Amino acid sequence: MDLPNPQQLRTIQETVIGKLLKGKESATQLVALLKKPRSSGDRGGSVSAEELALQISRSFSESISAFGSLEGNGICQIVAADGVVRVSSVDRGSSKTSDNGRKRLGVKDRRGCYRRRNVAQSSIIVSSTVEDGHAWRKYGQKEILNTTYPRCYFRCTHKHDQGCKATKQVQRIKEEPVVYQTTYFGHHTCSDTLMRAPQIISDTDPMDSCLLSFETKAPTRQNLLLYPNRVMTTATATGNQEFKDETQSDVSDNKSCLDSSTMLQNPTTNSETSGPRSSNVNGAYHEEVVSGMHSCSSTPLQGLDMEDFSTKFDDLDDHLLFGDMAGLLPALS
C-alpha cells in the first residue's frame, strides 16, 4: 500500500483545513443571516442563504474529497451516516479470534464477566465536553493506572428495554482547559428518538434539502448542556470483531461523573421549548451549528455518494463532527 509522503499529507491537510474554514465561515454567515427576522425583508444582504448553504455543502464535498485521497491510501475511511460524518483510521493490526467457549456463569456470578474490548473498534473523541445528545447511564468508575482522573463507564440507557449495546468510556485528561477523552464502543441500536437531533428547517426555505441541523439533542435532565467545540477527534478502526456482540455505535454523551462545574460552563437552551437558539456563549453556537451540518449527508455531494459510504462502512463507529475535522488533521499527519 502506497502511503503519501509527508509533503503530500501536509498539502492535503492544508487543503482540508482551508475548505473547512471556508465552510465554517459560510456557516457563520448563514447563521447570522437566519437570525435576521424574516419580516425585515432583507435576509440575504449581499449573499443569499441558499448561496451560503451551497458554499457550506461545497466545503464539505471538497474536504471529504481531500480526505478521500487519504482513504485511497488506506489511511482513513470516511463515512456519512445517520447525519454524522465519520472519519476512521484504518486498523492495520492483525485480527485475532477470541475464545468464546467459556462457561456461562449464573447471573449472580457473572460480575466482571467481559471480553476485553478491542481499542481498534473504538472511536475516540477528545473534547471539552462529554455531551453528545444520547442518554447514558453510568455503570462504573475506576482508577486507571498512570492517569490522574478516574475513568467513567457508561452504557446506553436503553440497554435493557431496547437491547442497545452502545457504551462509552469517559476520562478527564486535562485540568485546564478541561479536556475529556471519550471512547465509544458499539453503535446505538435503540430508537432513541428523543435524543435525536431535531432539525430546524424552514418550511418555505428552498434550502430544505440541505437539512441544516442546528440542534443536536433533545432535553433531558442529563442533556441540558451544550456541546462545546470538540477540540480534536481521533478515530480508530474496524475490521476484527472482538466484542461480546456489540457491532454498532454512535457518538453520544453524558455529563455525569465528571466535573459538573465544567459542564455548566456551557449552558444551553432547549430548541423544543425555547425556539431557535439565540447567540451562545463563547461562540459555541457557531461551533455547534458547524457540527450540526452533518445532516448534509442526505444531500448528494460532488463526486461522493454519501449513502454509498454509509452502506459500505456501516459497521464503522468512528464519528467526526465537522467542527472536529481541523483538529483531526494534524493527528493524521
Added chain:
DNA sequence: TTTATTTGACCCGC
C-alpha cells in the same frame, strides 16, 4: 416509589 449513581467485588485478558 422510581430512577440514577456510587462503589466494592468479581472475573477476564494480557
Added chain:
DNA sequence: GCGGGTCAAATAAA
C-alpha cells in the same frame, strides 16, 4: 498477578 471492564447492592436524588 495485575489492570481493566462489568455487575449489582447500597445509596442518593427526583
